[in-house]
Amino acid sequence: DTEVTQTPKHLVMGMTNKKSLKCEQHMGHRAMYWYKQKAKKPPELMFVYSYEKLSINESVPSRFSPECPNSSLLNLHLHALQPEDSALYLCASSQVTGKSLGDEQYFGPGTRLTVT
Amino acid sequence: GQNIDQPTEMTATEGAIVQINCTYQTSGFNGLFWYQQHAGEAPTFLSYNVLDGLEEKGRFSSFLSRSKGYSYLLLKELQMKDSASYLCAVSGTYKYIFGTGTRLKVLA
Numbered sequence: 327d328t329e330v331t332q333t334p335k336h337l338v339m340g341m342t343n344k345k346s347l348k349c350e351q352h353m354g355h356r357a358m359y360w361y362k363q364k365a366k367k368p369p370e371l372m373f374v375y376s377y378e379k380l381s382i383n384e385s386v387p388s389r390f391s392p393e394c395p396n397s398s399l400l401n402l403h404l405h406a407l408q409p410e411d412s413a414l415y416l417c418a419s420s421q422v423t424g425k426s427l428g429d430e431q432y433f434g435p436g437t438r439l440t441v442t
Numbered sequence: 443g444q445n446i447d448q449p450t451e452m453t454a455t456e457g458a459i460v461q462i463n464c465t466y467q468t469s470g471f472n473g474l475f476w477y478q479q480h481a482g483e484a485p486t487f488l489s490y491n492v493l494d495g496l497e498e499k500g501r502f503s504s505f506l507s508r509s510k511g512y513s514y515l516l517l518k519e520l521q522m523k524d525s526a527s528y529l530c531a532v533s534g535t536y537k538y539i540f541g542t543g544t545r546l547k548v549l550a
Contacts, residue, residue: 359538368529368540369485382536416484427533428472428492433484 330434332417338440341407347437349400349417358400359431360392361416369416375400376422407441414438444468446541448530453547458520462528462544464513470535476504476515477529479543485529489515520548 330351339345349358357376361369374382375394389411391403400417418431446466454460466474473492477485491497491506491513503516517524527543 368543370540371538374538427536427538430475430487430490432487435484 330419330432332434332437336438340442344405347402351419355419356422357420359418360402363414409441412441444539448541448544451545454520455549459518462515464530466511466532468532468534472533474513475531478526480526522548524548
């Protein structure tokens with residue numbers, strides 16, 4: 327299995343809602359990532375989990391809350407989002423070899439989020 | 443700080459060869475990656491360089507010069523399906539940054 331899956335594919339939520347994005351991989355990868363991508367822009371790294379521990383938080387607002395319940399699953403909990411948070415949210419996974427962030431990443435198809 | 447530059451757009455003809463350049467500045471260096479992203483889809487990994495030189499993978503090759511902060515992706519025997527954005531990404535100390543991407547259009 328060389329696939330990273332993400333649910334839902336599309337999500338529309340109001341600014342007062344609470345929702346969660348889910349990501350799953352069964353490649354035995356021990357690093358998982360959340361990215362945000364706006365239209366015609368490159369992905370921006372948000373969070374990195376290594377061995378189920380948060381290793382990088384790129385100064386993301388607290389209305390985004392990541393969670394890694396086990397080595398195969400990664401969640402992103404959303405609360406009180408703003409319209410400017412509308413974007414494609416990508417999950418990725420990779421092996422963990424010697425160098426930090428030094429492995430190719432495999433991306434899921436993303437969740438297209440619209441905040442109204 | 444960290445900075446990555448790529449040309450915004452390139453156009454080439456089916457069957458031709460195209461070279462997409464990437465220059466970077468980074469704190470620490472753990473590798474340079476190239477990804478392909480079709481419109482509306484997720485990036486897919488193409489190649490990885492951590493040492494100077496050329497890495498070849500079928501129709502795709504990638505070159506790295508660490509002293510010059512420079513890489514290129516070479517695509518040979520271009521096909522229509524190669525029309526996509528090509529993203530250069532650099533792994534530094536606790537940083538993983540994508541360049542803005544190069545939109546490649548392959549014409550018949």
